Amino acid sequence: MAFGKGHHLHLIDGSAFIFRAYHALPPLTRKSDGLPVGAVAGFCNLLWGELTAARAQAATHIAVIFDAGSKTFRNEIYDQYKANRPPLPEDLRPQFPLTRDATRAFNVACLEIDGFEADDIIATFARQAKEAGGTVTIFSSDKDLMQLIGDGVDMHDPMKNKRLGREEVLEKFGVGPERVVDVQSLAGDSVDNVPGAPGIGLKTAALLINEYGDLDTLLARAGEIKQPKRREALVDNADLIRISRDLVRLRDDVPVGVTLESFELQPPQGEAVMAFLKQMEFATLMKRVGEKLGVAAPALEAGKGYEVAGAHEVAEVTQAPIDPGSYVCVRDMATLQGFIDQARQRGWLAVDTETTSLDEMRAEIVGISLAVEPGVAAYVPLLHRTGTDDLLGQVTLVPGQMDRDAVLAALKPVLEDPSVLKIGQNMKYDAKIFARLGVQVAPIDDTMLMSYAMHAGLHNHGMDELSQTYLGHTPIPIKELIGSGKSAVTFDRVDIDKATRYAAEDADVTLRLWQMFKPKLHQAKVTTVYETLERPLVPVLAEMEMAGIEVDRQVLSRMSGAFAQKMAQLEEEIQTLAGEKFNVGSPKQLGEILFDKMSLPGGEKGKNGAYSTGADILEDLATEHELPGRVLDWRQLSKLKSTYTDALQDHINPETGRVHTSYSISGAVTGRLASTDPNLQNIPVRSEEGRRIREAFVAPKGKVLVSLDYSQIELRILAHVADIPALQQSFRDGIDIHAMTASEMFNVPLSEMTSDIRRKAKAINFGVIYGISGFGLARNLRIPRGEAQGFIDRYFERFPGIKEYMAATVKFAQERGYVQTLFGRKIHTPEINARGPGAGFAKRAAINAPIQGTAADIIRRAMIRMPQAIAGLPAKMLLQVHDELLFEVEEAAADTLISRAKEVMEGAAHPAVAIKVPLVVEAGKGANWAEAH
DNA sequence: ACGCTCACG
DNA sequence: GACGTACGTGAGCGTA
Numbered sequence A: 001m002a003f004g005k006g007h008h009l010h011l012i013d014g015s016a017f018i019f020r021a022y023h024a025l026p027p028l029t030r031k032s033d034g035l036p037v038g039a040v041a042g043f044c045n046l047l048w049g050e051l052t053a054a055r056a057q058a059a060t061h062i063a064v065i066f067d068a069g070s071k072t073f074r075n076e077i078y079d080q081y082k083a084n085r086p087p088l089p090e091d092l093r094p095q096f097p098l099t100r101d102a103t104r105a106f107n108v109a110c111l112e113i114d115g116f117e118a119d120d121i122i123a124t125f126a127r128q129a130k131e132a133g134g135t136v137t138i139f140s141s142d143k144d145l146m147q148l149i150g151d152g153v154d155m156h157d158p159m160k161n162k163r164l165g166r167e168e169v170l171e172k173f174g175v176g177p178e179r180v181v182d183v184q185s186l187a188g189d190s191v192d193n194v195p196g197a198p199g200i201g202l203k204t205a206a207l208l209i210n211e212y213g214d215l216d217t218l219l220a221r222a223g224e225i226k227q228p229k230r231r232e233a234l235v236d237n238a239d240l241i242r243i244s245r246d247l248v249r250l251r252d253d254v255p256v257g258v259t260l261e262s263f264e265l266q267p268p269q270g271e272a273v274m275a276f277l278k279q280m281e282f283a284t285l286m287k288r289v290g291e292k293l294g295v296a297a298p299a300l301e302a303g304k305g306y307e308v309a310g311a312h313e314v315a316e317v318t319q320a321p322i323d324p325g326s327y328v329c330v331r332d333m334a335t336l337q338g339f340i341d342q343a344r345q346r347g348w349l350a351v352d353t354e355t356t357s358l359d360e361m362r363a364e365i366v367g368i369s370l371a372v373e374p375g376v377a378a379y380v381p382l383l384h385r386t387g388t389d390d391l392l393g394q395v396t397l398v399p400g401q402m403d404r405d406a407v408l409a410a411l412k413p414v415l416e417d418p419s420v421l422k423i424g425q426n427m428k429y430d431a432k433i434f435a436r437l438g439v440q441v442a443p444i445d446d447t448m449l450m451s452y453a454m455h456a457g458l459h460n461h462g463m464d465e466l467s468q469t470y471l472g473h474t475p476i477p478i479k480e481l482i483g484s485g486k487s488a489v490t491f492d493r494v495d496i497d498k499a500t501r502y503a504a505e506d507a508d509v510t511l512r513l514w515q516m517f518k519p520k521l522h523q524a525k526v527t528t529v530y531e532t533l534e535r536p537l538v539p540v541l542a543e544m545e546m547a548g549i550e551v552d553r554q555v556l557s558r559m560s561g562a563f564a565q566k567m568a569q570l571e572e573e574i575q576t577l578a579g580e581k582f583n584v585g586s587p588k589q590l591g592e593i594l595f596d597k598m599s600l601p602g603g604e605k606g607k608n609g610a611y612s613t614g615a616d617i618l619e620d621l622a623t624e625h626e627l628p629g630r631v632l633d634w635r636q637l638s639k640l641k642s643t644y645t646d647a648l649q650d651h652i653n654p655e656t657g658r659v660h661t662s663y664s665i666s667g668a669v670t671g672r673l674a675s676t677d678p679n680l681q682n683i684p685v686r687s688e689e690g691r692r693i694r695e696a697f698v699a700p701k702g703k704v705l706v707s708l709d710y711s712q713i714e715l716r717i718l719a720h721v722a723d724i725p726a727l728q729q730s731f732r733d734g735i736d737i738h739a740m741t742a743s744e745m746f747n748v749p750l751s752e753m754t755s756d757i758r759r760k761a762k763a764i765n766f767g768v769i770y771g772i773s774g775f776g777l778a779r780n781l782r783i784p785r786g787e788a789q790g791f792i793d794r795y796f797e798r799f800p801g802i803k804e805y806m807a808a809t810v811k812f813a814q815e816r817g818y819v820q821t822l823f824g825r826k827i828h829t830p831e832i833n834a835r836g837p838g839a840g841f842a843k844r845a846a847i848n849a850p851i852q853g854t855a856a857d858i859i860r861r862a863m864i865r866m867p868q869a870i871a872g873l874p875a876k877m878l879l880q881v882h883d884e885l886l887f888e889v890e891e892a893a894a895d896t897l898i899s900r901a902k903e904v905m906e907g908a909a910h911p912a913v914a915i916k917v918p919l920v921v922e923a924g925k926g927a928n929w930a931e932a933h
Numbered sequence B: 001a002c003g004c005t006c007a008c009g
Numbered sequence C: 001g002a003c004g005t006a007c008g009t010g011a012g013c014g015t016a
Helices: A014-024 A038-056 A073-077 A093-105 A118-131 A143-148 A166-173 A177-187 A202-212 A215-220 A228-236 A238-248 A270-280 A283-293 A333-346 A404-416 A427-436 A447-455 A463-471 A496-523 A527-534 A537-547 A553-578 A587-597 A615-621 A627-650 A688-696 A713-721 A725-733 A737-746 A755-770 A774-781 A785-798 A800-816 A837-869 A891-906
Strands: A008-013 A028-030 A061-065 A109-111 A135-139 A153-157 A162-164 A306-308 A348-355 A365-373 A376-381 A421-424 A444-446 A549-551 A662-664 A674-676 A703-710 A818-820 A826-828 A875-880 A884-890 A921-926
Touching: A008 A014, A008 A038, A008 A118, A014 A038, A014 A061, A014 A093, A028 A038, A038 A061, A038 A093, A038 A270, A038 A283, A061 A118, A073 A238, A093 A109, A093 A270, A118 A135, A118 A143, A118 A153, A143 A153, A143 A166, A143 A177, A162 A166, A166 A177, A166 A202, A177 A202, A177 A215, A177 A238, A202 A215, A202 A228, A215 A238, A228 A238, A270 A283, A333 A348, A333 A365, A333 A376, A333 A404, A348 A404, A348 A427, A348 A496, A365 A404, A365 A496, A376 A496, A421 A427, A421 A496, A427 A444, A427 A537, A444 A447, A447 A463, A447 A496, A447 A527, A447 A826, A463 A496, A496 A527, A527 A537, A527 A837, A537 A662, A537 A837, A537 A875, A549 A884, A553 A627, A553 A688, A587 A627, A615 A627, A627 A688, A703 A837, A703 A891, A713 A725, A713 A755, A713 A800, A713 A837, A725 A737, A737 A755, A737 A785, A755 A774, A755 A785, A755 A837, A774 A785, A785 A800, A800 A818, A800 A837, A818 A837, A826 A837, A837 A875, A837 A884, A837 A891, A884 A891, A891 A921
Parallel strands: A008 A061, A008 A135, A061 A109, A135 A153, A348 A421, A421 A444
Antiparallel strands: A028 A306, A153 A162, A348 A365, A365 A376, A662 A674, A703 A884, A703 A921, A818 A826, A875 A884
């Protein structure tokens, strides 16, 4: 029978059901294999409830509509559409196809169409139903659907369990359903990232539309608006507003390919429902559905059902042992396609690349390994070369390898497919290799970062260590393939059979680690840390590293020359003073000259019997003799030359002409990044001579460098976490915090503050962050230990909250074995209950970690939000130096960049944590880093 | 491979 | 009462 008068259609927004189910339930997994099924279970419950309700409401037709998940036509209109959506939780993705299966199992029509959102499909069916003379109820909480209300179409919000009609639309938008699109086009939508008109919200938009009738009239007569702000917002952004309208207006002409008749409400077929529920191991639901349908629920075998993720370890015992002999060497397209198909089927793929270098910007890809299941792994050799060059000195490819570009072309769709999760160990490396080959790998999971989120402080997170610790398996060492030291060869010279065993094993191990870590993230309560502070940082850092920073070789080379001259001169003077030639760079020889030959006082031998000749000791000796001062000068120049002016030149990439550092996300236990090859986080700044090295870090013509750094961020965090009202107030008032501390401690009014008193207070403030001790402060200030202890006692007397915070933090660590940042990052403190001197170290580290770690979390949050915030500006984020971000930007846009980036940085803690003191960011710009800082 | 020294936050 | 200490990093060098 044709759909028409008297018929009533229920249209269900399936995606809304899924998300609601996912967030309402704990992470449940199927007992037999650990498959995440929480969202599916919740979805089935909601659907079952809805089916019961539909009958009660005399629905005659029903359908569940899903989002197809891939890009839609709206992304072609506006590429930023929905661009700020958080990434999908990794355990939700594989449940999507199961919810479709569930819908079909309940004998309900289900539909999704590539290129369109569920909302468009719903709009299309709603129109068809209306035109046929029937009525429609839409089940969704999505306000975008409210434009469809009226004339036989109403909505039901399942979250609030309430009907939405014309009155509710008026209440929410200030206009009727027919003008909802106009209002939304003006107001924009931050959730979907619809731009709208800047500065116009829902209220103003409704006011304008009601005054002018509709959007087109309003835009045509925008010049008449009296308020200058509103007038400009509309006149200047007319195009953006029209684009916004195309984004919010639902299409009701989607080629759906099915008719309304096919949605006729059918009773569920007991057998099909039961088969599905049994497969999912949903015992309770089987019983409930069975009773209603009058079918016996089949019993589940022992050990089946579902449970909260990680409740039991099933992974290891059920897995096949790791056997490198079983891996496949891929030499033809059909075999490769087989792995790709398996990846699509499962929704995940473990990937690893083998290359000629650890430097991602110079490395050439040699092969790719893949794994889809524990034990099911393959290696695709691409560019292995013969061990010896031929007679002409030419390298020759080993025969039997597939063409690199053909393999990449085959892999690109799956590597870029948003519905297939790519799993790797240190994915930033592989993502950069692929990016250089034109493949943007996403979405990703990273076992190194999962381990870091769970185990920071317990051990490092390299693959060999993780495999040993968590799989009890020692992977083939890379040394066995490429050798070590001077005789090491690059991976392209490795025999393909050996490479297959090694490389595929890495992918296999990575996949197994991922399966083991996944449920444990929830258990360790670090899912949010992983999802918001680790995983999203990978693409951000990859971008920064690939951008690199321009370094002027000339500047460095000139400085190197000058340093060399000055050093030679100093060396001669030193040797004359010593009365003999010796290696000034050898602490051992220097110690013997100073303390044995010249008999200067204060010679202390370290653990291996050598005299200590550190800067502080030489500074003390400088009053006794000329030589130590000269050595200090020589050392400074030597350091600057070897570590900076010489070494940095070697790091200039010949292709890009820029220096590309690599950030280690999991290198520092506190959450800080670490920079290597080269380390761009310790470029000199404290001494005048050193600071000049920053003049070599330059912006290209027409651009400038912009530096933004958090002012006193760790002290601000201390004021918050230790809850010290006096410190908090000073930060709110913008008072010099060290002067204020000094004033409180020494009873000196701010107006009479001397730089010496302030210096002491500053040292104490920093000392507190480090877990202060009388000894440490005494050494830092070069004052007697008793005096230093006196300062500390006075400080604690004045700010008792600090002492309480320190004690509470240590106690927390002793009881739980870890400390936490404000954002939930855990830093383990395994040595906290040790005896001996180690105990002191562990306590101070435990006190420092939440403060340093919270600061690290904050700048991570800022960095993750930054690409979105500066999109459209001719600007790039280049470097991070713990509390500083460095950008390169076209000169004309520098001030815009500063204001946008500053806003992101100062607001980075929100909305997760409301810090009681303002975060303040200071900005500078200039032709080089010295000027910008 | 390890420790010393020193550059940074 | 003695011990040994500021927190977090990475690079280059000399020495074993």
